[in-house]
Amino acid sequence: MAKKKKSELSHFDSAGAARMVDVGGKSATRREAEASAFVAMSKKVLTELDKNPKGNPLEVARVAGIVAAKRTDELIPLCHSLPLAFVDVRMKVERDGILVTAVAATTAENGVEMEAMVAASVAALTIYDMCKALDKGMSIREVRLERKTGGKSGDWRRK
Amino acid sequence: MAKKKKSELSHFDSAGAARMVDVGGKSATRREAEASAFVAMSKKVLTELDKNPKGNPLEVARVAGIVAAKRTDELIPLCHSLPLAFVDVRMKVERDGILVTAVAATTAENGVEMEAMVAASVAALTIYDMCKALDKGMSIREVRLERKTGGKSGDWRRK
Amino acid sequence: MAKKKKSELSHFDSAGAARMVDVGGKSATRREAEASAFVAMSKKVLTELDKNPKGNPLEVARVAGIVAAKRTDELIPLCHSLPLAFVDVRMKVERDGILVTAVAATTAENGVEMEAMVAASVAALTIYDMCKALDKGMSIREVRLERKTGGKSGDWRRK
Amino acid sequence: MAKKKKSELSHFDSAGAARMVDVGGKSATRREAEASAFVAMSKKVLTELDKNPKGNPLEVARVAGIVAAKRTDELIPLCHSLPLAFVDVRMKVERDGILVTAVAATTAENGVEMEAMVAASVAALTIYDMCKALDKGMSIREVRLERKTGGKSGDWRRK
Amino acid sequence: MAKKKKSELSHFDSAGAARMVDVGGKSATRREAEASAFVAMSKKVLTELDKNPKGNPLEVARVAGIVAAKRTDELIPLCHSLPLAFVDVRMKVERDGILVTAVAATTAENGVEMEAMVAASVAALTIYDMCKALDKGMSIREVRLERKTGGKSGDWRRK
Amino acid sequence: MAKKKKSELSHFDSAGAARMVDVGGKSATRREAEASAFVAMSKKVLTELDKNPKGNPLEVARVAGIVAAKRTDELIPLCHSLPLAFVDVRMKVERDGILVTAVAATTAENGVEMEAMVAASVAALTIYDMCKALDKGMSIREVRLERKTGGKSGDWRRK
Numbered sequence: 001m002a003k004k005k006k007s008e009l010s011h012f013d014s015a016g017a018a019r020m021v022d023v024g025g026k027s028a029t030r031r032e033a034e035a036s037a038f039v040a041m042s043k044k045v046l047t048e049l050d051k052n053p054k055g056n057p058l059e060v061a062r063v064a065g066i067v068a069a070k071r072t073d074e075l076i077p078l079c080h081s082l083p084l085a086f087v088d089v090r091m092k093v094e095r096d097g098i099l100v101t102a103v104a105a106t107t108a109e110n111g112v113e114m115e116a117m118v119a120a121s122v123a124a125l126t127i128y129d130m131c132k133a134l135d136k137g138m139s140i141r142e143v144r145l146e147r148k149t150g151g152k153s154g155d156w157r158r159k
Numbered sequence: 160m161a162k163k164k165k166s167e168l169s170h171f172d173s174a175g176a177a178r179m180v181d182v183g184g185k186s187a188t189r190r191e192a193e194a195s196a197f198v199a200m201s202k203k204v205l206t207e208l209d210k211n212p213k214g215n216p217l218e219v220a221r222v223a224g225i226v227a228a229k230r231t232d233e234l235i236p237l238c239h240s241l242p243l244a245f246v247d248v249r250m251k252v253e254r255d256g257i258l259v260t261a262v263a264a265t266t267a268e269n270g271v272e273m274e275a276m277v278a279a280s281v282a283a284l285t286i287y288d289m290c291k292a293l294d295k296g297m298s299i300r301e302v303r304l305e306r307k308t309g310g311k312s313g314d315w316r317r318k
Numbered sequence: 319m320a321k322k323k324k325s326e327l328s329h330f331d332s333a334g335a336a337r338m339v340d341v342g343g344k345s346a347t348r349r350e351a352e353a354s355a356f357v358a359m360s361k362k363v364l365t366e367l368d369k370n371p372k373g374n375p376l377e378v379a380r381v382a383g384i385v386a387a388k389r390t391d392e393l394i395p396l397c398h399s400l401p402l403a404f405v406d407v408r409m410k411v412e413r414d415g416i417l418v419t420a421v422a423a424t425t426a427e428n429g430v431e432m433e434a435m436v437a438a439s440v441a442a443l444t445i446y447d448m449c450k451a452l453d454k455g456m457s458i459r460e461v462r463l464e465r466k467t468g469g470k471s472g473d474w475r476r477k
Numbered sequence: 478m479a480k481k482k483k484s485e486l487s488h489f490d491s492a493g494a495a496r497m498v499d500v501g502g503k504s505a506t507r508r509e510a511e512a513s514a515f516v517a518m519s520k521k522v523l524t525e526l527d528k529n530p531k532g533n534p535l536e537v538a539r540v541a542g543i544v545a546a547k548r549t550d551e552l553i554p555l556c557h558s559l560p561l562a563f564v565d566v567r568m569k570v571e572r573d574g575i576l577v578t579a580v581a582a583t584t585a586e587n588g589v590e591m592e593a594m595v596a597a598s599v600a601a602l603t604i605y606d607m608c609k610a611l612d613k614g615m616s617i618r619e620v621r622l623e624r625k626t627g628g629k630s631g632d633w634r635r636k
Numbered sequence: 637m638a639k640k641k642k643s644e645l646s647h648f649d650s651a652g653a654a655r656m657v658d659v660g661g662k663s664a665t666r667r668e669a670e671a672s673a674f675v676a677m678s679k680k681v682l683t684e685l686d687k688n689p690k691g692n693p694l695e696v697a698r699v700a701g702i703v704a705a706k707r708t709d710e711l712i713p714l715c716h717s718l719p720l721a722f723v724d725v726r727m728k729v730e731r732d733g734i735l736v737t738a739v740a741a742t743t744a745e746n747g748v749e750m751e752a753m754v755a756a757s758v759a760a761l762t763i764y765d766m767c768k769a770l771d772k773g774m775s776i777r778e779v780r781l782e783r784k785t786g787g788k789s790g791d792w793r794r795k
Numbered sequence: 796m797a798k799k800k801k802s803e804l805s806h807f808d809s810a811g812a813a814r815m816v817d818v819g820g821k822s823a824t825r826r827e828a829e830a831s832a833f834v835a836m837s838k839k840v841l842t843e844l845d846k847n848p849k850g851n852p853l854e855v856a857r858v859a860g861i862v863a864a865k866r867t868d869e870l871i872p873l874c875h876s877l878p879l880a881f882v883d884v885r886m887k888v889e890r891d892g893i894l895v896t897a898v899a900a901t902t903a904e905n906g907v908e909m910e911a912m913v914a915a916s917v918a919a920l921t922i923y924d925m926c927k928a929l930d931k932g933m934s935i936r937e938v939r940l941e942r943k944t945g946g947k948s949g950d951w952r953r954k
Contacts, residue, residue, distance in 0.1 A: 011216075011289045017695075018215045018289070020702055022722035024666060024741055030342060056177045056536065057170075059335075063395050063540045064236050066338055070391050070399050073706050075230075075281050076288050077223050077699050081706050081719045083399045085427065086340035105342055109721065113295070114288050121280050121299075122234050129235050129273050130170045130177070136272070136304050136315050140280075144298035145291075156295050176536075179543055181563035183507060183582055189819060218692065218812075222699045222872050225815055229868050229876050232547050236540050240547050240560045242876045244904065245817035264819055268562065329534075329607045336533045336607070348660060374495045374854065375488075377653075381713050381858045382554050384656060388709050388717050389552075393599050394606050395541050401717045403745065404658035423660055431613070432606050439598050439617075440552050447553050447591050448488045448495070450622075454590070454633050457621035458598075463613050474613050494854075497861055499881035501825060501900055550865050554858050558865050558878045586880065654851045654925070692813045693806075700872050707870075711917050712924050713859050749931070750924050757916050757935075758870050765871050765909050766806045766813070772908070772940050772951050776916075780934035781927075792931050 011078050020078045023109035031150035032105040035116035037124040037143040040097040045134045049093070057130040058091040058098065065089035065123030069104055072118045082108040084115060089123050097138075100124050101146075111151050117143060170237050179237045182268035190309035191264040194275035196283040196302040199256040204293045208252070216289040217250040217257065224248035224282030228263055231277045241267040243274060248282050256297075259283050260305075270310050276302060329396050338396045341427040349468035350423040353434035355442040355461040358415040363452045367411065375448040376409040376416070383407035383441030387422055390436045400426040402433060407441050415456075418442050419464075429469050435461060488555050497555045500586040508627035509582040512593035514601040514620040517574040522611045526570070534607040535568040535575065542566035542600030546581055549595045559585040561592060566600050574615075577601050578623075588628050594620060656714050659745035667786035668741040671752035673760040673779040676733040681770045685729065693766040694727040694734065701725035701759030705740055708754045718744040720751060725759050733774075736760050737782075747787050753779060806873050815873045818904040825880075826945035827900040830911035832919040832938040835892040840929045844888065852925040853886040853893065860884035860918030864899055867913045877903040879910060884918050892933075895919050896941075906946045912938060 011018055049057060066087045073081040086105040091098055102119035104112040124140045131138065147157040170177055208216060225246045232240040245264040250257055261278035263271040283299045290297065306316040329336055367375060384405045391399040404423040409416055420437035422430040442458045449456065465475040488495055526534060543564050550558040563582040568575055579596035581589040601617045608615065624634040685693060702723050709717040722741040727734055738755035740748040760776045767774065783793040806813055844852060861882045868876040881900040886893055897914035899907040919935045926933065942952040 011292070017698065017726075018219045019724040020720070020722055022741065024721040024743060059533065059536050060177050060236055060540055062335070063537055064234065067392070067395050067544070068234055071234075074703070075223065075227055075234075076285050077219055077703050078285075079288060080721070083401065083426070083719065084338070085342040085398070086338055088337040090335075105340065107342060108719070113291060114284070117284055117287060121284060121302075124302075125273070125276055125280060126235050126237075128276065129238060132272060132304075133170070136307070137317060139301050139303035140299075141301060142298050143280075143283075143302070145295050148295070158296065176539070176567075178565040179561070179563055181582065183562040183584060215695065218695050219699055221812070222696055226703070226869070226872050233544070236544050239562070242560070242878065242903070243815070244819040244875070245815055247814040249812075264817065266819060267560070329610070336537050377851065377854050378495050378554055378858055380653070381855055382552065385710070385713050385862070386552055393541065393545055393548075393552075394603050395537055396603075397606060401719070401744070402656070403660040403716070404656055406655040408653075423658065425660060431609060432602070435602055435605065439602060439620075442620075443591070443594055443598060444553050444555075446594065447556060450590060451488070454622050454625070455635065457619050458617075459619060460616050461598075461601075461620070462616035463609075466613070476614065494857070494885075496883040497879070497881055499900065501880040501902060551862070554862050557880070560878065585878070654855050696813045696872055700870065704870055711859065711863055711866075711870075712921050713855055714921075715924060749927060750920070753920055753923060757920060757938075760938075761909070761912055761916060762871050762873075764912065765874060768908060768940075769806070772943070773953060775937050775939035776935075778934050778936060779916075779919075779938070781931050784931070794932060 018078060020080065023080060026109040026152065028107055028109050029150050030107050031111045032103065033111060033113040033116040033148040034101065034103045034146040035120040035144065036146050037100045037120040038097055038141045039100065039124045039127045039138060040141050041131065041138045042135055045131050045138065048134060057127055060130065061123040061126040062089045062091065064126040065102055065119040068122035069115045069119035072115045075118060076114050079114050080110050082106050082110060087119060089119050098127055111148060113145055113148055117145060177237060179239065182239060185268040187266055187268050188309050189266050190270045192270060192272040192275040192307040193260065193262045193305040194279040194303065195305050196259045196279040197256055197300045198283050198286045198297060199300050200290065200297045201294055204290050204297065207293060216286060219289060220282040220285040221248045221250065223285040224261055224278040227281035228274045228278035231274045234277060235273050238273050239269050241265050241269065246278060248278050257286055270307060272304055272307055276304060336396060338398065341398060344427040344470065346425055346427050347468050348425050349429045351429060351431045351434040351466040352419065352421045352464040353438040353462065354464050355418045355438040356415055356459045357418065357442050357445045357456060358459050359449065359456045360453055363449050366452060375445055378448060379441040379444035380407045380409065382444040383420055383437040386440035387433045387437035390433045393436060394432050397432050398428050400424050400428060405437060407437050416445055429466060431463055431466055435463060495555060497557065500557060503586040503629065505584055505586050506627050507584050508588045510588060510590045510593040510625040511578065511580045511623040512597040512621065513623050514577045514597040515574055515618045516601050516604045516615060517618050518608065518615045519612055522608050522615065525611060534604055537607060538600040538603035539566045539568065541603040542579055542596040545599035546592045546596035549592045552595060553591050556591050557587050559583050559587060564596060566596050575604055588625060590622055590625055594622060654714060656716065659716060662745040662788065664743055664745050665786050666743050667747045669747060669749040669752040669784040670737065670739045670782040671756040671780065672782050673736045673756040674733055674777045675736065675760050675763045675774060676777050677767065677774045678771055681767050681774065684770060693763055696766060697759040697762035698725045698727065700762040701738055701755040704758035705751045705755035708751045711754060712750050715750050716746050718742050718746065723755060725755050734763055747784060749781055749784055753781060813873060815875065818875060821904040821947065823902055823904050824945050825902050826906045827898065828906060828908040828911040828943040829896065829898045829941040830915040830939065831941050832895045832915040833892055833936045834895065834919050834922045834933060835936050836926065836933045837930055840926050840933065843929060852922055855925060856918040856921035857884045857886065859921040860897055860914040863917035864910045864914035867910045870913060871909050874909050875905050877901050877905060882914060884914050893922055906943060908940055908943055912940060
């Protein structure tokens with residue numbers, strides 16, 4: 001049974017050393033994933049954001065998240081390179097912070113969960129960077145996968 | 160007063176458009192920063208980690224975090240490029256997940272808060288990537304700055 | 319009618335925010351593009367180029383353009399990553415400067431116009447870099463698409 | 478005399494092969510450079526830009542230019558790596574196109590002309606990318622250095 | 637006959653200038669390659685490696701090799717970008733050094749020989765970096781292709 | 796004594812985990828390093844090289860080596876980022892192959908041994924790539940440091 005569980009951790013070979021999973025036998029199908037991150041900030045910082053006439057911090061963060069998604073394979077060592085068909089990053093100003101939502105899609109042999117996670121993380125980090133002069137105490141809460149579709153393991157949605 | 164607050168958001172010029180802050184007049188002094196991230200995971204996933212004889216997922220994540228810190232300026236649009244004197248990423252297995260701590264240091268005109276934040280985030284994302292086959296429901300909680308030293312704004316420590 | 323025109327700007331979503339176009343429904347067909355740039359320089363600088371026995375500035379610039387084409391998706395935020403089947407950069411010494419021509423090709427869901435434009439631009443910038451010690455007043459004129467073939471919008475050729 | 482002229486092309490060694498100039502003996506002083514590029518477009522495309530409520534194409538292009546400036550040494554083979562103290566990219570909508578102006582500054586052993594040229598070029602290419610669905614015939618005209626200050630060769634300004 | 641031989645050097649066009657080979661007419665089939673490198677080191681350095689309880693230098697080097705393989709097209713100017721289906725790097729401690737073996741695989745229009753060669757080289761360089769404080773005299777011997785399968789030129793195995 | 800030896804392996808912390816060495820206390824002085832690599836090839840391949848009128852494979856390889864040196868910190872996980880003052884790559888055609896020599900220099904807190912090693916390796920790999928159509932059996936022999944000057948450990952020269 002220990003053996004069975006180890007095989008589930010597909011990034012590990014039989015000797016326990018990390019390697020990239022071989023996706024050569026998988027089929028290239030449409031796969032999507034959505035991830036989110038929440039940048040918690042004080043009312044003071046949020047108010048400043050609202051006053052900014054062009055909403056730029058969020059726009060710069062959106063661009064940063066989209067660009068980072070395309071470089072996921074450089075950042076996450078055992079991630080496969082894949083051509084993204086689509087990436088989008090949205091921001092929603094909430095009462096106590098900014099909710100970042102990232103969607104990624106591809107037609108490839110493997111999923112895009114990490115691309116969505118990276119896009120949400122880097123967009124959130126960029127918001128932090130652009131507002132940290134006002135409050136270094138902000139934090140990025142709950143970077144997490146919301147849903148994925150396609151692939152052998154099928155659809156998944158956070159409960 | 161609104162004007163005074165805007166000047167605090169030093170990434171923005173007088174017209175409200177984002178730009179990189181000019182650090183030309185700042186002095187090159189020793190600066191350090193420490194950030195943390197927490198990867199929450201079920202007992203089942205944690206137990207599998209413990210059984211792995213070489214502790215590899217955490218070692219791969221440490222390397223990923225260190226390498227990412229050196230590329231912070233590529234990921235965060237308005238961050239300055241700077242030569243890091245030091246980066247380290249540590250992992251601590253806790254009861255309900257992994258605590259990632261990243262430290263960065265430099266002797267430069269600007270701080271290394273973002274380098275520490277990026278190192279902690281990418282290390283946490285790598286742990287997620289390597290364990291997601293067991294549980295996609297894991298989340299990255301509380302990516303945050305713990306402390307910084309040096310620079311004009313002085314020392315800061317999370318309360 | 320305003321709505322119709324907005325949909326033509328396919329990089330923008332319905333709310334006017336920039337995003338990457340979803341190419342998931344497009345078919346992977348052969349696509350080619352050719353772009354050019356002209357580096358205008360004084361007779362003095364051109365003569366020096368001619369005297370150089372190995373023609374190196376142009377050869378370094380050709381390599382720079384080819385390498386840059388492969389990184390187009392990192393430079394242009396909303397560009398898709400795609401596997402280039404072919405890139406070539408040619409130089410032609412003319413009476414008042416250097417004409418750079420770049421060709422890119424792929425079999426993919428989207429076009430390679432930007433890859434050809436980036437290759438021509440970076441090759442021209444490299445020529446500028448290597449000759450600017452002689453004359454900083456050189457300029458890069460007319461970076462432009464010359465033709466494209468393939469894809470839903472069909473063939474196009476500059477008039 | 479031919480020899481004297483060759484030594485002016487400081488990227489070339491005595492045998493005519495390209496190499497990176499040794500800046501080890503130079504002093505680290507404040508250096509600035511400003512470059513510009515002009516994206517010529519039809520009135521139709523310009524009008525669409527104006528109608529866009531958030532001015533996003535120009536904002537995405539500004540971010541792209543700033544990020545690219547930090548990667549100049551990766552794009553231009555014989556350019557030195559240097560820590561930029563400042564980069565800014567501005568857009569001005571004119572009657573027949575968009576004028577892009579980029580400023581870069583550093584305190585280092587070598588100049589930032591190429592950083593300013595790369596920022597202006599990549600911002601202009603990004604505008605082209607985001608508007609090419611409306612008109613592939615747009616062109617990027619006159620990427621050029623406007624002025625530089627600092628360094629052994631002193632100040633320079635386009636006549 | 638000279639002409640025939642030149643056509644074998646497929647990276648060169650008819651005028652002898654380097655260019656990227658057009659793989660547009662090739663078919664996307666499974667291709668694999670294996671390369672090796674040997675890091676020769678003194679018994680003293682090897683013994684220190686053995687004593688290290690976690691075997692980390694080799695693990696860091698494995699990660700470095702895997703990540704570098706994915707960036708082969710950025711390092712080798714005329715290499716095509718391709719999505720790797722699989723990369724693995726193994727280490728074997730021998731009597732007078734470390735044998736590094738790298739395997740790469742893809743389903744694409746061109747081979748992965750260079751991806752395997754780059755992975756082996758960068759892993760070996762990383763071992764050198766991590767042990768050079770003990771002995772700068774170590775050397776990397778025999779970076780070479782061991783075998784390749786698939787593609788028009790068929791299978792090949794080192795004699 | 797075991798403890799003393801461990802401290803020599805400065806990439807490792809007291810618990811044996813890899814980390815980046817803190818160079819904060821070191822002084823920024825001139826440092827140089829020279830490395831070499833030898834690409835062994837059959838007479839047949841060498842003759843083809845000689846016949847090529849422009850000597851391009853070696854010129855492309857030189858550019859590749861110079862560009863790679865500037866990205867050493869991205870390839871070698873625990874290497875520091877540093878601004879190179881100078882890089883050069885030379886080729887010498889010998890009886891049974893090509894000797895690649897790379898020199899790197901900086902004024903920084905740490906040495907440039909790895910920058911020289913990476914430049915020599917990537918130049919050699921590029922030669923392999925450009926000639927492998929003629930003979931896959933070529934190998935890269937003896938990538939090694941030839942000498943270094945400057946820094947706390949002083950000068951070193953291969954015996």
